[in-house]
Amino acid sequence: xxxxxxxxxxxxxxxxxxxxxxxxxxxxxxxxxxxxxxxxxxxxxxxxxxxxxxxxxxxxxxxxxxxxxxxxxxxxxxxxxxxxxxxxxxxxxxxxxxxxxxxxxxxxxxxxxxxxxxxxxxxxxxxxxxxxxxxxxxxxxxxxxxxxxxxxxxxxxxxxxxxxxxxxxxxxxxxxxxxxxxxxxxxxxxxxxxxxxxxxxxxxxxxxxxxxxxxxxxxxxxxxxxxxxxxxxxxxxxxxxxxxxxxxxxxxxxxxxxxxxxxxxxxxxxxxxxxxxxxxxxxxxxxxxxxxxxxxxxxxxxxxxxxxxxxxxxxxxxxxxxx
Amino acid sequence: xxxxxxxxxxxxxxxxxxxxxxxxxxxxxxxxxxxxxxxxxxxxxxxxxxxxxxxxxxxxxxxxxxxxxxxxxxxxxxxxxxxxxxxxxxxxxxxxxxxxxxxxxxxxxxxxxxxxxxxxxxxxxxxxxxxxxxxxxxxxxxxxxxxxxxxxxxxxxxxxxxxxxxxxxxxxxxxxxxxxxxxxxxxxxxxxxxxxxxxxxxxxxxxxxxxxxxxxxxxxxxxxxxxxxxxxxxxxxxxxxxxxxxxxxxxxxxxxxxxxxxxxxxxxxxxxxxxxxxxxxxxxxxxxxxxxxxxxxxxxxxxxxxxxxxxxxxxxxxxxxxx
Numbered sequence: 001x002x003x004x005x006x007x008x009x010x011x012x013x014x015x016x017x018x019x020x021x022x023x024x025x026x027x028x029x030x031x032x033x034x035x036x037x038x039x040x041x042x043x044x045x046x047x048x049x050x051x052x053x054x055x056x057x058x059x060x061x062x063x064x065x066x067x068x069x070x071x072x073x074x075x076x077x078x079x080x081x082x083x084x085x086x087x088x089x090x091x092x093x094x095x096x097x098x099x100x101x102x103x104x105x106x107x108x109x110x111x112x113x114x115x116x117x118x119x120x121x122x123x124x125x126x127x128x129x130x131x132x133x134x135x136x137x138x139x140x141x142x143x144x145x146x147x148x149x150x151x152x153x154x155x156x157x158x159x160x161x162x163x164x165x166x167x168x169x170x171x172x173x174x175x176x177x178x179x180x181x182x183x184x185x186x187x188x189x190x191x192x193x194x195x196x197x198x199x200x201x202x203x204x205x206x207x208x209x210x211x212x213x214x215x216x217x218x219x220x221x222x223x224x225x226x227x228x229x230x231x232x233x234x235x236x237x238x239x240x241x242x243x244x245x246x247x248x249x250x251x252x253x254x255x256x257x258x259x260x261x262x263x264x265x266x267x268x269x270x271x272x273x274x275x276x277x278x279x280x281x282x283x284x285x286x287x288x289x290x291x292x293x294x295x296x297x298x299x300x301x302x303x304x305x306x307x308x309x310x311x312x313x314x315x316x317x318x319x320x321x322x323x
Numbered sequence: 324x325x326x327x328x329x330x331x332x333x334x335x336x337x338x339x340x341x342x343x344x345x346x347x348x349x350x351x352x353x354x355x356x357x358x359x360x361x362x363x364x365x366x367x368x369x370x371x372x373x374x375x376x377x378x379x380x381x382x383x384x385x386x387x388x389x390x391x392x393x394x395x396x397x398x399x400x401x402x403x404x405x406x407x408x409x410x411x412x413x414x415x416x417x418x419x420x421x422x423x424x425x426x427x428x429x430x431x432x433x434x435x436x437x438x439x440x441x442x443x444x445x446x447x448x449x450x451x452x453x454x455x456x457x458x459x460x461x462x463x464x465x466x467x468x469x470x471x472x473x474x475x476x477x478x479x480x481x482x483x484x485x486x487x488x489x490x491x492x493x494x495x496x497x498x499x500x501x502x503x504x505x506x507x508x509x510x511x512x513x514x515x516x517x518x519x520x521x522x523x524x525x526x527x528x529x530x531x532x533x534x535x536x537x538x539x540x541x542x543x544x545x546x547x548x549x550x551x552x553x554x555x556x557x558x559x560x561x562x563x564x565x566x567x568x569x570x571x572x573x574x575x576x577x578x579x580x581x582x583x584x585x586x587x588x589x590x591x592x593x594x595x596x597x598x599x600x601x602x603x604x605x606x607x608x609x610x611x612x613x614x615x616x617x618x619x620x621x622x623x624x625x626x627x628x629x630x631x632x633x634x635x636x637x638x639x640x641x642x643x644x645x646x
Contacts, residue, residue, distance in 0.1 A: 078616075087616075136483040150583070157475065159584025160459040161620050166581040171612070174495045174574035182577050182612040251497035254505050255578060258489040260473070261482025289494070289505040293401075293410075297484050 007063060009054055010315030011073040012117065013037075015091035018046075020053050021308075022061040022068075023315035027128025029308060031060035043098060047107045054108060070111030071104060072317035074120030074310050081162040084114050113317040117310055118165065119156050121268060122149025123320060124313025129305040130266045138262040139303070140167055140249075142271035146187040150260070155321055172251040189248040192271065195224045199241055209237035224271045231277035242274065243281045250285030257290060257298050268303035275302075330386060332377055333638030334396040335440065336360075338414035341369075343376050344631075345384040345391075346638035350451025352631060354383035366421060370430045377431060393434030394427060395640035397443030397633050404485040407437050436640040440633055441488065442479050444591060445472025446643060447636025452628040453589045461585040462626070463490055463572075465594035469510040473583070478644055495574040512571040515594065518547045522564055532560035547594045554600035565597065566604045573608030580613060580621050591626035598625075 005024035012019040016037055022030040033053040040049040050071075058065060077089035084101020104112035115123075122139035126149075131137040137151040146168030150157040158164050168187035169179075176184025188194060200219045203212055211230045215221035230238035253265055271278065279300060287295040305312060328347035335342040339360055345353040356376040363372040373394075381388060400412035407424020427435035438446075445462035454460040460474040471490030473480040481487050491510035492502075499507025511517060523542045526535055534553045538544035553561035576588055594601065602623060610618045628635060 148582075152475070152480065157583065160586040161584060163617060164582065164584040166617075169581040169614075170578040171574050172494065172497045174571065181581075181614045183574075248497065251494050251506075255493040256582060258492040258504075259471075259487065259579060260480065260583065261484060261487040263483040291492075291504045294486060294489075 006069050006319065007061070007067055008069045008315040008318040009057065009071045010120070010311035010313065010317075011050060011071060012120065012310030012314055013073055013075045013089075013092075014117070014310075015076055018049070019307075019311050020050070020057060021311040021315070022057050022063065023312050025316075025319055027124070027312050027316070029312065030063075031057040032311075033057040033060075037092060042094065043103070047103060050104075051107055065110060068110060069318045070113065071108055072120070072314040073100065073104065073112065073114045074117035074314040074317075075100070075114060076117050079114055079116050079162055081115055081158050084112070086114070111318065115156070115158075115314070115317055116149075116162075116165075118147035119149045119158065120313035120317060121309040122151060122165070122266075122313065123156055123316045124305055124309035124311075125266050125268060125303050126151045126154070127316050127320070128312055129309060130301050130303050131264060134263045136260075136262045137264055137266060138167070138253075138256055138260075139266045139268065140272075142190065142192075142267060142269035144192050146191055150262075152260075167252060167256070170252050170255065172248055172255075186248060186252045190245045190271070192224050195227065195241065195245060195271070196222050198244070199227055199237070202237055202241070207237050210235045211238055224274070228271075228274035228277055232275070239277065242277045243285075245271070246278055246281035247285040249282055250289050253282075253286050253298075253300070254289035257286075257294060261294070262298065264298065265300040266303050267300065268305075268309060272302055329392050329642065330384070330390055331392045331638040331641040332380065332394045333443070333634035333636065333640075334373060334394060335443065335633030335637055336396055336398045336412075336415075337440070337633075338399055341372070342630075342634050343373070343380055344634040344638070345380050345386065346635050348639075348642055350447070350635050350639070352635065353386075354380040355634075356380040356383075360415060365417065366426070370426060373427075374430055388431075388433060391433060392641045393436065394431055395443065395637040396423065396427065396435065396437045397440035397637040397640075398423070398437060399440050402437055402439050402485055404438055404481050407435070409437070434641065438479070438481075438637070438640055439472075439485075439488075441470035442472045442481065443636035443640060444632040445474060445488070445589075445636065446479055446639045447628055447632040447634075448589050448591060448626050449474045449477070450639050450643070451635055452632060453624050453626050454587060457586045459583075459585045460587055460589060461490070461576075461579055461583075462589045462591065463595075465513065465515075465590060465592035467515050469514055473585075475583075490575060490579070493575050493578065495571055495578075509571060509575045513568045513594070515547050518550065518564065518568060518594070519545050521567070522550055522560070525560055525564070530560050533558045534561055547597070551594075551597035551600055555598070562600065565600045568594070569601055569604035570608045572605055573612050576605075576609050576621075576623070577612035580609075580617060584617070585621065587621065588623040589626050590623065591628075591632060595625055 019034040040046040078087040086098040089095040126137040139149045141147045148165040148167030169181040169185045171184040173184035177188040342357040363369040401410040409421040412418040449460040462472045469491030471488040492504040492508045494507040496507035500511040
């Protein structure tokens with residue numbers, strides 16, 4: 001045999017698009033497919049679309065269904081992993097209380113595994129991306145929401161009822177900003193909208209900055225990316241905003257480190273692409289928030305797989321037992 | 324055979340006393356021994372004292388050394404579990420950089436396991452005490468310090484370098500009280516001394532309370548136990564202090580729940596014996612700090628083994644693989 005790798009199909013079920021890929025057990029993508037979530041709005045249509053794409057990308061990779069170990073799916077919501085059950089999905093209507101694993105198995109006649117999309121990304125990055133040399137990983141995705149996934153001894157740790165890793169809801173200030181999930185949740189300080197809100201407020205207070213100019217003079221156009229751009233150009237307000245975001249992350253990461261002591265934090269998502277304006281203050285604050293021995297033994301690194309982490313990790317679910 | 328249980332000796336190495344017991348694999352103590360830590364101040368003397376007691380309590384249980392699976396030791400400090408190495412001990416001089424596991428094995432000619440004392444207590448309570456019906460447990464001990472131990476799938480989780488479970492250093496306020504371990508560490512709010520300090524300060528501000536009278540009129544005599552006594556009698560200031568302690572614990576427990584989702588928190592140590600003046604507000608605050616689905620799936624219960632958790636759990640180290 002020329003290629004003795006195992007193969008599986010990964011499905012990254014997003015609010016706008018469903019990405020699919022044939023992936024081998026080295027984390028290499030052999031072929032790609034997908035469809036717009038809006039084009040398959042019922043469960044039945046969705047399963048049909050997945051089936052159709054499955055055949056297409058399997059053939060495109062020069063394989064047959066017999067070559068596949070199965071199909072792994074990462075979904076944007078709340079999953080009971082053991083039962084293969086979707087409690088409900090954020091931003092995708094019509095997916096409440098669905099035995100998705102069983103439905104997939106019946107439709108595709110292949111083994112299926114489903115998990116939360118952030119767990120799939122965490123697995124992808126940990127096995128095949130930035131975390132490939134680590135066994136104890138905390139993956140954090142920074143976007144509108146802040147999500148997380150935990151790998152212990154190289155396996156996803158899901159907690160007692162499949163909801164572990166909700167790093168965005170960890171409190172960094174017991175008397176802080178309230179949300180339906182509690183008080184002072186990390187996401188309330190470092191979620192994309194909060195970062196932009198902070199910039200808009202400080203600009204409104206008359207703080208001198210080039211951020212607004214980079215946004216074409218309109219506060220509506222300000223994004224974390226624009227603030228990062230300003231920070232890289234040395235803009236003091238932008239640097240201050242990133243320093244604050246970094247310190248909030250450091251506060252949560254210090255607590256996580258004292259609790260479960262990972263070897264590494266891997267940061268994915270848009271804000272994580274900000275480079276050293278984020279990572280430099282983050283390491284500095286994290287070190288300041290840990291005792292020296294503990295600080296020496298943990299690091300923070302950027303994700304490597306970008307938007308492929310989801311499909312690669314979803315396929316990887318077939319080959320990774322639970323922690 | 325009348326009794327087919329396995330047996331081991333547990334050693335609970337404390338700052339003032341070393342407790343030892345022969346324990347069976349049902350968590351039952353068959354015989355007890357021990358010595359004052361000050362009576363064996365060198366490593367050599369300590370090993371001899373352990374050996375002497377080992378023979379004594381094994382005979383007292385009607386056993387010989389051949390009946391033992393080995394010796395487990397919980398030490399009050401910082402251990403490298405895999406290497407069986409003591410980095411250093413809090414409050415016990417002369418124990419820095421010690422390959423204790425190997426020394427025990429040579430001295431006693433029995434298998435030996437060493438771990439942090441809080442991990443040993445966590446294991447004891449989880450396997451044989453309050454946690455016996457749970458697989459995912461966070462054990463917290465409330466005293467001068469606040470320590471913790473994590474059980475995942477029934478096994479101790481030690482983290483990448485054996486220092487996981489440092490719940491007392493988790494931050495509940497990123498801008499809170501500073502310590503060598505960071506800012507806003509839980510222990511800085513709910514450690515025994517901090518609870519007493521808070522009472523003394525509020526009494527000094529003229530708040531009406533019966534606490535001082537219960538302490539014989541001397542602030543020096545105030546202890547968390549006296550404050551608990553006042554709280555049980557309905558003293559408003561004492562109730563307020565426990566409400567604050569409970570809310571601080573709830574803030575940390577909410578973060579822990581979002582991160583690793585245990586089924587149960589087990590509270591040990593002196594303050595944990597305060598009963599409903601602690602547990603009622605703790606459950607109320609914890610519920611308020613979690614989304615409803617998550618809150619429904621976690622509980623907080625008192626430890627059951629009291630000061631025996633350490634020896635029982637230390638013996639249990641022989642029978643429990645690592646998570």
